[in-house]
Amino acid sequence: MDQEVAIVLVSGGMDSCVTAAIAAQSYCLAFLHVNYGQRTEARELEAFNRIADHYRVEQRLVVSIEHLKAIGGSALTDKSIPVPEHNALPASSMQSPIPSTYVPFRNAHLLSIAVSWAEVIDARKIFIGAVEEDSSGYPDCREVFYEAFNRVIETGTKPETRIEIVTPLIHLTKPAIVRKGVELQAPLKLTWSCYQGSEKACGRCESCLLRLKGFREAGVPDPIPYES
Amino acid sequence: MDQEVAIVLVSGGMDSCVTAAIAAQSYCLAFLHVNYGQRTEARELEAFNRIADHYRVEQRLVVSIEHLKAIGGSALTDKSIPVPEHNALPASSMQSPIPSTYVPFRNAHLLSIAVSWAEVIDARKIFIGAVEEDSSGYPDCREVFYEAFNRVIETGTKPETRIEIVTPLIHLTKPAIVRKGVELQAPLKLTWSCYQGSEKACGRCESCLLRLKGFREAGVPDPIPYES
Numbered sequence A, B: 001m002d003q004e005v006a007i008v009l010v011s012g013g014m015d016s017c018v019t020a021a022i023a024a025q026s027y028c029l030a031f032l033h034v035n036y037g038q039r040t041e042a043r044e045l046e047a048f049n050r051i052a053d054h055y056r057v058e059q060r061l062v063v064s065i066e067h068l069k070a071i072g073g074s075a076l077t078d079k080s081i082p083v084p085e086h087n088a089l090p091a092s093s094m095q096s097p098i099p100s101t102y103v104p105f106r107n108a109h110l111l112s113i114a115v116s117w118a119e120v121i122d123a124r125k126i127f128i129g130a131v132e133e134d135s136s137g138y139p140d141c142r143e144v145f146y147e148a149f150n151r152v153i154e155t156g157t158k159p160e161t162r163i164e165i166v167t168p169l170i171h172l173t174k175p176a177i178v179r180k181g182v183e184l185q186a187p188l189k190l191t192w193s194c195y196q197g198s199e200k201a202c203g204r205c206e207s208c209l210l211r212l213k214g215f216r217e218a219g220v221p222d223p224i225p226y227e228s
Helices: A014-024 A041-054 A067-071 A106-121 A143-156 A174-183 A206-218 B014-024 B041-054 B067-071 B106-121 B143-156 B174-183 B206-218
Strands: A005-009 A028-035 A059-064 A125-127 A164-166 B005-009 B028-035 B059-064 B125-127 B164-166
Touching: A005 A014, A005 A106, A014 A028, A014 A041, A014 A125, A014 A174, A028 A041, A028 A106, A041 A059, A059 A106, A059 B067, A067 B059, A067 B106, A106 A125, A106 A143, A106 B067, A106 B106, A106 B143, A143 A164, A143 B106, A143 B143, A174 A206, B005 B014, B005 B106, B014 B028, B014 B041, B014 B125, B014 B174, B028 B041, B028 B106, B041 B059, B059 B106, B106 B125, B106 B143, B143 B164, B174 B206
Parallel strands: A005 A028, A005 A125, A028 A059, A125 A164, B005 B028, B005 B125, B028 B059, B125 B164
Antiparallel strands: none
């Protein structure tokens, strides 16, 4: 019998790569990549395709949702808002702890695209590498959000469809994700996490700092090159 | 004090026009139109702008999500699937009663865009003219779907945001919607509902049949021109 199809949301970063490695244990993979106007898109798409080649993924969908850039509100898509450095942990203040790199409600867009595609290609699972603890306080990276979204899928798709979002990393720390990736031989050297984007990762942005901290605490060298 | 802002999802059809008329009673309006690759887009956008002009709406956002067309699966976006005629009511069979004009999970995409925009422009309400009874069985037109989506908004946006989806037509019949539109002086003559799309409405597609039935049962003439 053919394996069931699972869609994996693959940004090209480490978390999505480890998520793909987990999904590959039980499913035939279909990869979805969403360009939402982020600064480092070209580099992320390159990482997506390299990871897809590694897993010999045939069904690939690359979707562009430029409207998130038009709507604005985030340092990741709006060049007038600077990307913060040295800001790996949310500030504890009375202000909102949401960093300026938060793209408003972004993951709802990604999931909606994944669900529409799942209905058409008859995939039963949608894997997303969201991480609750290390997510810098992004509200749409929390388990409650995904539980609520599963209810939206139940109520908003054809009655015969059974599509479920799976978040295998949601309660893992970054070092645990690194260890899981190493254990499953995920191609971490092909991934890209940096928010700035050039030939090498900057090593200073929020995303690089979280990644480097994860490798350090896991006691594993990060296989990608960094500036300086 | 300034009026609170409400985003209204305006397709250009009758239901969204009446929804705008309801929202206009209490809110400053912002109009959102989403092009998802449907066949009649140019005509719908024209209707959107005419209705927006009527209500003197300054904040307008027109967003294109061509990926629903790329994903396919619906007669509305895929030219290889014919638009059914004389199919105003779901067939009662053991098969799925979902018609071929269903665009998989479409309303989740529309709502996600509306919520992202609401976070940026500080709108508190999102009005959508979904109708449960007359919706031909589209699963994402039912109240349970919107209730579930409100929970996704609660969990997936910044803690200080208070955004809520409002569905004032959800339990109305088409004739009740027509009567409500007439009562509120909604510009029904500016609307467009036909799934085919040419100079005049076809009068035969599912959407035209529902609309014509609504006007007939309300005892009000439909102010738009039809073919033949």
